[in-house]
Amino acid sequence: MTQDRPDKAELLDAVIEYLTDRLFPTLDGELAFHARVSANLLTILKRELELGESMDADELTRLRTLLQQEHGSLDDLTRDLAAQIRAGGLDDKRDDVLADVKRTVEDKLKVVSPKYLER
Structure with a gap:
């Protein structure tokens, strides 16, 4: 139920804030490392919840067009794209393929590591 508060993103924010603001300062060594990894994974999950559905829909539209x-399905079309690239079936659409792959990689980076897009 998306109308209920707190929503998924707010729940994740609360856990991330607890880990980073309250727990990190009390930990060191391996425990601090694992807490930091946990907070980073939750941050990725939050971005996936916020962006993933629309990114998948955009990618599906691009693949259907290309x-x-x-x-x-997105998985089926992605496999088909890879097979056609390997077979040389899209050589005449090289620029379109590169644009699609670039956009897909950028979208994935927006979820897992948006800092890489700032470079």
Whole structure:
């Protein structure tokens, strides 16, 4: 139920804040490392919840256009794209393929490590 408060993102924010503001200062060594990794994973999960659905829909639209296929799941079309690239079936659409792959990688980086896009 998305109308209930706190929502998923707010719950994740609360745990992340607890880990970083309250728990980190009391830990050192391996425990601090694992707490930091946990906070980073929760941050990735939060971005995935916020961005993932629309990114997947955009990627599906791009793949359907690029491959000229009206049907198929994102996974199926991604496998088809890879197979066609390997077989040379999209050599005539090289620029379009590169643009699609670049956009897909950028979207993935927005979720897992947005700092890389600032470089």
